[in-house]
Amino acid sequence: MATDSGVAHDFDIVVAGAGPAGLATAIALANEGFATALVGEAGVPRDGRTVALLDGSVRFLKAIGVWERIAPDAAPMTQMRIVDATGSLFRPPPVTFHAREIGLDAFGHNIENTKLVAHLAEEARARAGLALFPARAAGFAADDTAAAVTLADGRRITARLAAGAEGRQSTLRRAAGIGTRTWAYPQTAVTAILSHARDHGGASTEFHTRAGPFTLVPLPGRLSSLVWVNRPQDAARLAALDDASFARAVENEAHSLLGAMQVAGPRGAVPLSGMSASPLTARRLVLIGEAAHVFPPIGAQGLNLGLRDGAALRDAVADARDRAEDIGAAQVLARFGRGRAADTQLRTGAIDLLNRTLLADMLPADLLRGAGLLALGLIAPLRRMVMREGLTPGLGTPRQMRRAPRGRAGEGGGDVVSPALDQHRNQA
Template identity: 85%
Template sequence: MAADFDIIVAGAGPAGMATAIALAGEGFATALVGEAGAPRDGRTVALLDGSVRFLTAIGVWERIAPDAAPMTHMRIVDATGSLFRPPPVSFSSREIGLDAFGHNVENVRLVAHLAEAAAARENLTLLPARVAGFAATEEAATVTLEDGRRIGARLAVGAEGRHSPLRRAAGIGTRTWAYPQTAVTAILAHARDHGGASTEFHTRAGPFTLVPLPGRVSSLVWVNRPQDAERLAALDDDSFARAVEEQAQSLLGAMRVAGPRGAVPLSGMSPTALTARRLALVGEAAHVFPPIGAQGLNLGLRDGAALHDAVVDARANGVDIGAARVLERFGRGRRVDTALRTNAIDLLNRTLLADMLPADLLRGAGLLTLGLIGPLRRAVMREGLTPGLNTPRQMRRPAREGAGAGGAEMVSPMPDQHRNHA
């Protein structure tokens, strides 16, 4: 079958749309298969520095920026009730020479802006349909749509989420797991200014995180036991807001629900491979994380940026963009990054659930060490934002950036936590 496109991207979520926009921007005839849309459930995305750089490079950040709030500080508070309780620690983006660690934006607004950018991008054909099948030969990939149409390309990209039809059709297996937790999400207004600080309380049920949005508004991710999440979901808005204020130890003052609420059971997924014949996986087709540590979509955008580098370099060297060696290069780099993030998030979450003194000592000692040892803390912050290993070109910082000095603030216990740390 003759190729209709250079590349077909299946899946119109944020990772799929950003990948398609990036590839089309390089002149590849690209098809984006899927319908863009996101539920209004209070979920937001904390786009870290590397992701903002990628979105800037592909020409879409200026659309998103007005709806996003910068995160200039990240604060961690141990609220586990452990015998070994380190003091709260606040990390400043200025320590590593940045104005902000990243920006937080409501998921529904991010998707809308990406969809507008995709519609305006040259070389990008939008096909609002679902994928029904996939096949590949040595010469081309073929994607069958649910209406029976068949389109061909030199490379297919699976970005259709955790149940990716392309991944299944290619015979790539998965490992899945679940946590005894549910993430309650919401948008809340509050009396005090957040000062650009994202605050994460570590509790026995999981992290309770408030992330800044424009104005005196923050998004909430409250990881809880399923039965407690059900109880919270049943509360009216006023009662729910009071529960959030109490859990946050009145850090931001009185709370008011200012947007949608939702609840998401926590689970994870890892495929046995990230590539197959003429197929690459990105986003939640390639990895599923619980909403902890702002890794999910940021990792998906790194997938897209890394694939961009692989195919651009292949074209420059006269190599078929869907060749096995091109995909092997992409998959090799992404496997390392994905494994590191998966293990780190899983370890953090399970140490909170363990309620065992050795786990508490390990986690507490780690926080205390990061608070006291500046070079280690700054190295960890840089790695968390944009990993140094195989960083995609469009996510790299210029060498002059990230050279800041200074130390993390050791935040005094409540009630002095009510201070503005911006």
């Protein structure tokens, strides 16, 4: 076990990166009784970014015992509205999805990224069996028996398995020689937190525009977070506005749905890009969260997928232990990697396609998108199926994310994903 002065620290698992995915994964592993080390300093820039944690993620956070601390700062999303504002010839009426139609109180909960990370860090500090190393990981090596993470201050942590969760520039991924595919979109996401005169009523609203989705997601009280995907030149123009002019621009784009608006938190701008690592594992190493995959912020997928990585890792190592296998053995990582690759590829493809059909400005793409939305608006069983069908059948939802079958609690069922994503997948 860990000694603070010694060079080697021997753990079951070392997680590098104390962002939301790394923190939640480390807590889940420590809860399972694995001697876990977490390397990194918790903290994220205040850029007005929030994360909509979908139903499966909330179940996971409940299962690992952190939700009670997080919940007061998160707003439930009880409805999701999609409005086609592309100006296309074939424009369907707005579609509203209600969580109650599929027996849920909410599709998920929205929270500021900084608050989520602060709460998770607080919970991590309180966990027995979780040793925190607030330092940067500088190197990684592995052999047949152990993985070793070297810290920037020269200390070395050894474990049977390492998880790289240090975001898109992952040091462990590079050190292990895992390749990445990256791509960029001609778009920038403008983010902000705004207060408004009218209640949002728990509704998240997504306007599909030719420049990308313009989304307002509820926060506690009369507050909403904005993700306005725009052309880079328009994003730069918006960034240059003072708060009052910016709020007016948002209100106009939202057709005054929530009444008069005011900026009530930090503003930010994030150029849209994607990244996919392949493979997702190397010798005694797995990748988690944005170390493995980066999406444009469309359809609330990024961290939800990152938390699924963590929950799936917890299942994989718990199963390996039950079978008396080495938790870092190649066959254990192969099982984990297969499931995660399928989930990641599906999400990456669907988000990319949705974004590109919005940008396409072509009648066939408009017809397809419009017909899908129209069908969802008119056919309730189809709408319910699309809402319910979270993970594609066969992919396997991690155990701590499963929904209880009707009338029972604690097991079975599937996840719920963004209707926007599923609507699109339905068309594809």
